[in-house]
Amino acid sequence: MAAAAATSCKLAQIADLPARLVHNKVIVDGAINGRKIGIMLDTGSTITVIPRPAALRLGLNPQKTAGVRMFGIGGETDVESATVDEFKIGQATAKGRRMTVAGEHEFGDDIAVILGEDFFHAFDVEFDLAHNAVRLFKPKDCEGVSLAYWATNGAGEVGIETVDDARPMIVLTVQINGKPARALLDSGAVTSVIDRPEAERLGAPTAAAGGAAGTGTGLGPRTIEWRFVPLESFTIGDETIRDTTIQVADISKGLTYVPPGSLAPKKVEGTTAMLLGADFLRAHRMLVAHSQQKIYFTYAGGPVFAK
Numbered sequence: 001m002a003a004a005a006a007t008s009c010k011l012a013q014i015a016d017l018p019a020r021l022v023h024n025k026v027i028v029d030g031a032i033n034g035r036k037i038g039i040m041l042d043t044g045s046t047i048t049v050i051p052r053p054a055a056l057r058l059g060l061n062p063q064k065t066a067g068v069r070m071f072g073i074g075g076e077t078d079v080e081s082a083t084v085d086e087f088k089i090g091q092a093t094a095k096g097r098r099m100t101v102a103g104e105h106e107f108g109d110d111i112a113v114i115l116g117e118d119f120f121h122a123f124d125v126e127f128d129l130a131h132n133a134v135r136l137f138k139p140k141d142c143e144g145v146s147l148a149y150w151a152t153n154g155a156g157e158v159g160i161e162t163v164d165d166a167r168p169m170i171v172l173t174v175q176i177n178g179k180p181a182r183a184l185l186d187s188g189a190v191t192s193v194i195d196r197p198e199a200e201r202l203g204a205p206t207a208a209a210g211g212a213a214g215t216g217t218g219l220g221p222r223t224i225e226w227r228f229v230p231l232e233s234f235t236i237g238d239e240t241i242r243d244t245t246i247q248v249a250d251i252s253k254g255l256t257y258v259p260p261g262s263l264a265p266k267k268v269e270g271t272t273a274m275l276l277g278a279d280f281l282r283a284h285r286m287l288v289a290h291s292q293q294k295i296y297f298t299y300a301g302g303p304v305f306a307k
Contacts (some may be wrong), residue, residue: 009142014123017041017090017134022109024116024190024278024306025126028134030113031088032058037112040090041134043125043288044186044275045116045168051103053111055082062101074232075301077102089115121168122180126287127187130300139291147289155296156237160185163290170288171272172239172295175235176202181273185288189277193226193247198273204247205229217291225249228307236276239299246305251275279306 015216017028019041030039035058039307047108059118062080080101087094096192107114123136124147139147148155161171170185176194179202199206226249234241252271283304 007141007145009139009140009145009147009284011124011147012138012140014138015092015134015136017136019129019132019134021129021282024282025107025111026129026134026278026281027107027111028089031086032060032112034087036110038110039113039115039187040107040111040188041120042114042186042188043117043120043306044184044188045114045206046169047100048116049103049114049120050082050084050099051105051107051114052078052101052104053103055080055101060084060101065100087113089113091236103127105124117163117168117170120288121163121165121170121290124287124289124291126282126285128285129282130285132247136139138285139289142291146296147292148298149231150285151296151298155298156239158237158295159180160288160290160293160295162293170295174274174276174278175233176274177204177232178235180205183274183276185274186275186277187281189275191279192248192275192277193249193251194274195251195272196248197250198250201228201249202273202302204231204246204248219221231305236249237295237297239297243302244303244305245307246278280304 004219008251019026019028026041027038028041030037050060052062062082065079081098082101084097084099085095087097087168093206124139125164126135126137128135146155158172163169172183172185173180173181175181179199181202195205195206220280226247227249228245231243231244231246234246283302284297285300286295288295
């Protein structure tokens with residue numbers, strides 16, 4: 001592809017958000033009704049959410065939202081909403097905004113908002129965590145032009161699936177042990193993880209293989225078990241990581257429901273084999289070009305997956 005500087009392509013920067021990694025969570029500063037908060041950047045969440053414990057801590061008044069269901073790691077969670085008089089992130093301020101309230105657990109580190117892909121998909125988003133920055137861009141006349149403006153020696157590229165405005169997700173195809181698998185780019189996942197049933201299909205070890213085990217939570221009420229297992233190879237674009245380790249967990253457990261008038265359980269739409277998390281983002285500089293349905297990335301250093 002042509003370099004952006006050699007064409008009429010204009011990559012206008014909309015925002016430069018100072019970001020920090022705290023316990024592998026990508027956090028920027030913000031405020032709700034004048035109170036300082038941490039905002040976790042979570043491309044894996046289709047909507048922006050205030051965790052219920054945080055809403056109560058901030059003195060908001062959540063009210064039940066009828067006809068809406070939400071699922072996440074740990075299963076289904078009740079959905080409410082609350083009016084926020086003033087919400088600040090970076091230099092931007094929104095007033096009188098009705099925000100979704102959901103989730104059973106505190107996320108720690110003063111996190112009071114999970115900023116989801118419903119916000120990010122309107123921009124091209126650069127994760128430059130080595131320089132503590134997340135940048136938002138609006139490109140113009142950039143069709144067929146590489147947007148990896150920092151990469152003088154070129155960048156890796158991988159396509160993403162068409163983003164559904166009603167349920168936006170960044171889904172791409174990777175290869176695990178040489179087999180194709182759908183992965184969700186999830187900046188809210190502190191580590192990358194493969195779903196246990198998919199790990200079996202892809203020839204990766206599962207719980208029986210041993211390794212350090214633990215538990216974790218998400219929006220849903222239940223905890224899930226995970227463990228690190230050896231992985232022969234992982235490929236994204238033209239980058240291949242061999243003989244590494246990665247988490248395996250039942251991330252799809254609880255992501256089923258029975259539709260009204262049916263007796264058969266149905267899997268939540270959009271479930272993927274893998275979450276590509278903040279550990280991967282930390283080791284790369286990446287631009288999610290929603291405008292081109294593509295991701296550009298370069299290796300920044302360090303382990304690609306948490307150990």
